[in-house]
Amino acid sequence: MIYIIDHNDSFTHNVVHQFSLFDKVECDNYNNISKNKLEKASIIIFSPGPGNPKNYPLTSKIYKKYKGKKKIIGICLGFQQILFCEGAKIVEQNKIYHGFQSSIQVINNKSLFKRGHKFKVGRYHSLKLKEPFKVRDFEITMRCLESKVAMTFENNKDKIYGFQFHPESFLTNHGNLLIKKILSA
Amino acid sequence: MNTIKKLTKIHNSGNPYIIYKSDRGFDLYTNFSEKIFLNKSNINRFLNKKKNSKKSKSTDLFIGFFGYELLNNLIGIKLPKQKSFNFPKGIFYKPEKKISFPINLKYEDNDKNNFKSKFELNINRKSYTKIFNKFKKKIKSGETYQIKVCTKYKTKSKINPLDFFCRLSQSNLAPEAFMIRDKNYSIVSCSPENLITKKGSVITTKPIAGTVKKNKKMNKYKALSYFKKNIKENKEHNMILDMERNDLSRICKVGTVKLLKIKIIEEYKDLFHYVSLIKGIIKKNIKNIDIIKAMMPGGSVIGCPKISTLNLLNRQEKENRNIYTGSFGYLKFNGDMRFNIIIRSILNFKNFSEISVASGVVVDSNAKHEFNENYIKAKALIDLFK
Numbered sequence: 001m002i003y004i005i006d007h008n009d010s011f012t013h014n015v016v017h018q019f020s021l022f023d024k025v026e027c028d029n030y031n032n033i034s035k036n037k038l039e040k041a042s043i044i045i046f047s048p049g050p051g052n053p054k055n056y057p058l059t060s061k062i063y064k065k066y067k068g069k070k071k072i073i074g075i076c077l078g079f080q081q082i083l084f085c086e087g088a089k090i091v092e093q094n095k096i097y098h099g100f101q102s103s104i105q106v107i108n109n110k111s112l113f114k115r116g117h118k119f120k121v122g123r124y125h126s127l128k129l130k131e132p133f134k135v136r137d138f139e140i141t142m143r144c145l146e147s148k149v150a151m152t153f154e155n156n157k158d159k160i161y162g163f164q165f166h167p168e169s170f171l172t173n174h175g176n177l178l179i180k181k182i183l184s185a
Numbered sequence: 186m187n188t189i190k191k192l193t194k195i196h197n198s199g200n201p202y203i204i205y206k207s208d209r210g211f212d213l214y215t216n217f218s219e220k221i222f223l224n225k226s227n228i229n230r231f232l233n234k235k236k237n238s239k240k241s242k243s244t245d246l247f248i249g250f251f252g253y254e255l256l257n258n259l260i261g262i263k264l265p266k267q268k269s270f271n272f273p274k275g276i277f278y279k280p281e282k283k284i285s286f287p288i289n290l291k292y293e294d295n296d297k298n299n300f301k302s303k304f305e306l307n308i309n310r311k312s313y314t315k316i317f318n319k320f321k322k323k324i325k326s327g328e329t330y331q332i333k334v335c336t337k338y339k340t341k342s343k344i345n346p347l348d349f350f351c352r353l354s355q356s357n358l359a360p361e362a363f364m365i366r367d368k369n370y371s372i373v374s375c376s377p378e379n380l381i382t383k384k385g386s387v388i389t390t391k392p393i394a395g396t397v398k399k400n401k402k403m404n405k406y407k408a409l410s411y412f413k414k415n416i417k418e419n420k421e422h423n424m425i426l427d428m429e430r431n432d433l434s435r436i437c438k439v440g441t442v443k444l445l446k447i448k449i450i451e452e453y454k455d456l457f458h459y460v461s462l463i464k465g466i467i468k469k470n471i472k473n474i475d476i477i478k479a480m481m482p483g484g485s486v487i488g489c490p491k492i493s494t495l496n497l498l499n500r501q502e503k504e505n506r507n508i509y510t511g512s513f514g515y516l517k518f519n520g521d522m523r524f525n526i527i528i529r530s531i532l533n534f535k536n537f538s539e540i541s542v543a544s545g546v547v548v549d550s551n552a553k554h555e556f557n558e559n560y561i562k563a564k565a566l567i568d569l570f571k
């Protein structure tokens with residue numbers, strides 16, 4: 001079972017539908033997280049959401065507890081949340097991408113995806129990862145072609161993955177394939 | 186009896202009645218046997234009312250509206266104390282009579298309007314700009330991605346709603362137009378936006394995001410290319426589409442939520458709109474109340490994400506929105522429904538007419554432009570007071 005923690009977002013149910021194509025999904029609001037479901041889940045997903053990672057201490061706690069024990073995937077805010085727990089700084093960007101379709105590229109050999117491959121993806125983020133960011137086993141694997149902002153990270157040792165863009169958005173081409181590959185990793 | 190006489194007779198009888206745009210013309214509902222005032226505590230019961238509908242009649246439905254505050258309460262959002270003239274939070278009627286009228290709505294006038302054409306605006310450009318800049322900061326910090334700031338035009342008046350509605354329908358025919366005439370209030374609307382059309386298990390929503398003023402140079406074709414090239418309008422629209430997909434996904438079967446029409450142009454009296462159509466198949470065991478809670482208040486008139494944006498808006502707005510950005514429509518006994526978003530509407534109550542409008546703050550919008558867009562949206566209604 002996949003357990004999605006909803007950070008009060010208006011895109012979370014698109015995420016639910018996308019992951020439901022592959023497995024049974026349970027989704028609860030951040031204010032209503034079930035310990036039981038967390039225990040039962042084989043994969044935990046941190047949804048997109050407004051604000052910044054500091055606003056969601058419970059999610060940080062869950063991350064630290066299950067890191068290395070279960071597959072964890074973060075989307076948008078969820079991506080930032082995981083990196084924040086790993087000591088990264090999450091900062092405002094000069095140019096903001098809300099409802100924007102960008103081209104991104106795989107830039108790392110350690111990615112599950114083929115280096116050099118390009119995607120078109122939908123973005124909804126005010127904040128971004130402050131770089132340089134170097135933490136053991138975490139690799140930035142895709143970047144925006146234009147702004148070079150980090151778009152995905154992969155930790156294939158602990159099975160932790162993050163998308164700064166929205167794989168579930170109608171603006172993302174082949175979002176389901178991306179998710180399928182991460183789920184089967 | 187011809188249609189003009191029929192309409193005149195119903196109007197002059199003084200009884201409450203409702204007119205709603207249909208596919209071919211207008212449907213008029215009257216002879217109300219029930220009138221239900223909705224509030225936080227009875228809305229659940231109202232929506233889940235089981236009605237026997239073995240032999241279905243065309244009047245087997247409740248028709249009316251949900252106000253903005255009630256829809257907030259329904260999804261667990263409380264409004265702070267606001268200036269309000271205690272307009273009801275929601276009213277539904279059970280009609281016993283339905284009459285269809287052709288598109289060219291006419292009646293014989295003997296009811297006089299009493300109004301001034303001068304409107305007062307509750308927020309001037311200076312304070313609008315201040316609010317606008319405050320919300321821009323909230324977008325920068327990620328608390329909201331898009332937020333719709335509401336302004337209100339008011340004038341002391343007593344209007345004849347049928348006169349207004351007939352003139353409005355001639356100048357600006359809108360697919361979700363409606364009017365309500367009751368003893369102590371009336372609503373006249375040329376809403377263009379359908380929020381829910383549900384037939385059996387199929388549900389559609391038709392969000393609007395994007396407005397451009399019509400003039401001699403701007404035709405439908407040029408409007409399309411204007412929107413296509415305008416990154417800001419596109420981003421705003423994209424966001425609304427993903428949000429409406431989300432809201433439908435709450436109540437629809439996995440894999441059934443589909444974009445049927447993406448970014449088409451609709452033409453109105455003073456403006457063009459950028460519109461899409463989304464469809465889904467409703468899951469089993471979904472109740473009426475689940476549908477209302479998932480879809481309302483309609484996201485395109487609030488901003489995104491819905492909950493945090495509603496909270497920001499409610500803390501900012503000093504006056505109750507009343508009907509504005511609520512929903513009008515009907516709920517049939519068999520579970521089918523049709524609801525719009527109440528925008529482009531005049532609420533006449535206690536000898537005041539108010540028209541509310543809103544436009545979106547996104548990171549690259551401009552206060553002057555949005556302030557003027559508000560006026561374009563109100564213009565077709567303000568012009569009726571002449």
